[in-house]
Amino acid sequence: MLMDSVCPHNNTFHCSDCRMNALCLPLALQTREVERLDEIIQRGKPLQKDHHIYHAGEEFDSVFAVRSGSIKSYTISNNGQEQVTGFHLPGEIFGMDGIGQNRYTNSAVAMETSSICEIPFNRLQELSIAIPTLQRHFFQLMSLEITGEQQLLSLLSKNTAEERVATLLMSISNRNFRLKLSATRFRLPMSRADIGNYLGLTVETVSRVLSRFQKQDLLKVDKKEVELLNLDRLRELAN
Amino acid sequence: MLMDSVCPHNNTFHCSDCRMNALCLPLALQTREVERLDEIIQRGKPLQKDHHIYHAGEEFDSVFAVRSGSIKSYTISNNGQEQVTGFHLPGEIFGMDGIGQNRYTNSAVAMETSSICEIPFNRLQELSIAIPTLQRHFFQLMSLEITGEQQLLSLLSKNTAEERVATLLMSISNRNFRLKLSATRFRLPMSRADIGNYLGLTVETVSRVLSRFQKQDLLKVDKKEVELLNLDRLRELAN
DNA sequence: CGTCAGTTTGAGCGAGCTCAACGTGAGTGG
DNA sequence: CCACTCACGTTGAGCTCGCTCAAACTGACG
Known part of the structure; x- marks a missing residue:
């Protein structure tokens, strides 16, 4: 498609x-x-x-x-x-x-x-x-959507701001990798407000977490461009 | 079935x-x-x-x-x-x-x-x-599961403890009504810990919210037995 | 060059968490 | 029948993470 x-x-x-x-x-x-x-x-x-x-x-x-x-x-x-x-x-x-x-x-x-x-x-x-096969595929797609939402639910109800942001970054990184794009350098297509809204955080918190990650050399951010520098540590945070 | x-x-x-x-x-x-x-x-x-x-x-x-x-x-x-x-x-x-x-x-x-x-x-x-018709029905069931999780997501990311508890109570009330059982008097089958876990709250918070609701005459709780006294106000909280 | 949306940073606050103590009732064994 | 236990629930006191409010910065666009 x-x-x-x-x-x-x-x-x-x-x-x-x-x-x-x-x-x-x-x-x-x-x-x-x-x-x-x-x-x-x-x-x-x-x-x-x-x-x-x-x-x-x-x-x-x-x-x-x-x-x-x-x-x-x-x-x-x-x-x-x-x-x-x-x-x-x-x-x-x-x-x-x-x-x-x-x-x-x-x-x-x-x-x-x-x-x-x-x-x-x-x-x-x-x-x-x-x-x-197509029927089965669509049942599977929808089921994966359900389990995806459940994982997000768990993220929102149990994890800190840093863990949530790290999880989103790793998710985008993995999806980019699947698309044969770079898993470490990419452009975030969404605004900070969208990230915060999705993760149950305010814009300010998202911004602060990204700044903190940068200060700890986990990544580099410039506006929407991101470079992940310490995948292991980020993966650990995302768990 | x-x-x-x-x-x-x-x-x-x-x-x-x-x-x-x-x-x-x-x-x-x-x-x-x-x-x-x-x-x-x-x-x-x-x-x-x-x-x-x-x-x-x-x-x-x-x-x-x-x-x-x-x-x-x-x-x-x-x-x-x-x-x-x-x-x-x-x-x-x-x-x-x-x-x-x-x-x-x-x-x-x-x-x-x-x-x-x-x-x-x-x-x-x-x-x-x-x-x-059966295929369609199952696609629909799964889709409803997806939208249900999304509503829960919104609840967890945007609502207060009181709103979350009220939403769960109204949900159970509505489902009981659909089963032709009482919408106002029922037994919560789950523990406080389960409620808290589901709603992203601690046991203590769930307990406090229920006590507060009781003090405000919104409901009566005795262990797992609940009687909803002010459906309008609870519905308003659940929004 | 001014405007405006998006982002960053700071300061203070508060809802819900943590930790702790106590209450309650069902089950068990003497 | 009582004593003990153990899971579950309630209540209190203090703390903390992320929110709110405020101000300043940045860059795109007319």
Whole structure:
């Protein structure tokens, strides 16, 4: 579902050529099956920063895969404040929160210029009946989403500010590594406010923790650019 | 999948007779389809308090529905401490965390004498191909699990101790109401420690909050028995 | 060059934690 | 039947981590 070619925002190519397909496609899918999946996937124009893909409450009909860039999911709670529920990097699927009630419960917005693949869910369900591997893959994806949220829950309820920030950094580092990008030098696509919101901390605390990490030579930060200098210690903090 | 008859722990009856079936079964399932589902479901003997249904790391092969009693899910984090991830009441499904990695990531234990239905997941997947409504239903169940965790995330990262406790009480009240039990008088099946662990609070804080609520005539607590006296105010706190 | 959003740093405060003591009730064994 | 234990719950006192409020800095953009 995810590709790159000469231009990373080109939308004329296919799943079978996509550099990301090992990540978002069922591993065991046959060539013919990839083609059938390919047929139902819609590739959109590149999205500008701050462009919304959907808003909470809108009717659900598709899940999405990130092809390039990065996407933020968030909800607005009853008392009106934002809760960031996830950051989605290339190769990752988002929008599955909408399945349960036929409406998205989150909003999704591009944190930078991004491109995504849209996967109409009804078609995906039909195809899942014809291709059991695909059904299994989607059950697994959703289950992994559940266990991911549970780990985050544990992080928020038991860990200190430093541990939370270290965990997020290591998570992004690992996901970058999976994308064959550098695990030690990368750009944080989200603001300090988003990091804090996601981790249950204030902007000030996030900023202070990063400064402290820098002072301890665990990393170097310059605005959004990060270089991790002591992976072992950070991994230890992230535990 | 859930039933009662003369003895609530009787395990010879069928989904079609079960008082709970509107809760855990796809609403639109045909009689013939319910029978096919019924065939794959295994009903076990009643479980004693503290009996484990599965442990984290064990091979996954079934999801479960609570027929009577109550079940606690929890994980052990890397630093060895328990994190309660959920409380499951009659009519609710648990064990879906195991699908993603073919191993349970949580452990599940009976908080009191309980009975459950076991649903072998491979058979459920096969049946989902034959009965698309069932496939859809399970996608929805898992999606609701995701949005539930996200709400909890927001609760832990943004709300005070009082709001968290009120939210849990209202949640149990609503689930009891759905089970046609009293929404205002019930027994908390879990210990104060479990409540605190689940809500990211210490036992002491949970105890203090309950005492404060009682002093403000919002409720009456006696050990595990609770009577909610001011639902409006509690709902307001829970928001 | 002024504006404005995002970030950093400092100072003080408070909600919930820690530690400690005590209360309660169920289970056990003399 | 009482004494003892042990898990669980409650209450109090003091402390601490992260929050709040405030001010200053930075860089992008019109």
